[in-house]
Amino acid sequence: MTKEMTAEEVVATMHIGELAGRSQMSLRTIRHYDDVGILKPSGRTVGGFRLYTERDFTRLMLIRRMKPLGFALEEMAELLRIIDSLEAANTGSANLAVRAALDGFIEQAMERRAKLEEQISMADEFIELLRAR
Numbered sequence: 001m002t003k004e005m006t007a008e009e010v011v012a013t014m015h016i017g018e019l020a021g022r023s024q025m026s027l028r029t030i031r032h033y034d035d036v037g038i039l040k041p042s043g044r045t046v047g048g049f050r051l052y053t054e055r056d057f058t059r060l061m062l063i064r065r066m067k068p069l070g071f072a073l074e075e076m077a078e079l080l081r082i083i084d085s086l087e088a089a090n091t092g093s094a095n096l097a098v099r100a101a102l103d104g105f106i107e108q109a110m111e112r113r114a115k116l117e118e119q120i121s122m123a124d125e126f127i128e129l130l131r132a133r
Contacts (some may be wrong), residue, residue: 013043013051023060030060038063038077069112079105 020027033039034050039060041050052060059080066076082105085098 013053014057016041016050016052019052019057019060022057023064025060025064033060033063036073036077038073038080066109068116069109071108071112075105 014022016027016030019025020030023030030039034041039056042053042056043051045051062080062083063076066079071079078101082098082101086095086102089095089098
């Protein structure tokens, strides 16, 4: 379901090819994200081509940054719902549960980053071992 776009959004839209180029992601991946519901285009042309806004690009970049941390599509979808809730509500006390869920994602991201850092350290050690031969 696509929402009505403002006149400014219509002027500032991009087709999937431009979005793919800017994000350095494949057309296939972006289409897949549309199919699974985590990145729906903001609109479509009369011919049915997807139209994306700057907000969509920002959302895609968030998704892209979650991938190296090993988040599953379901986790990505949940985080995006949390972010959407926070943006829609903008009230402090009504967001306590949502804010706690976001904090949980922050904690997970930090733990996953630490594991990646450990793997990089091991890779550096491996490279040094090979160079010493």
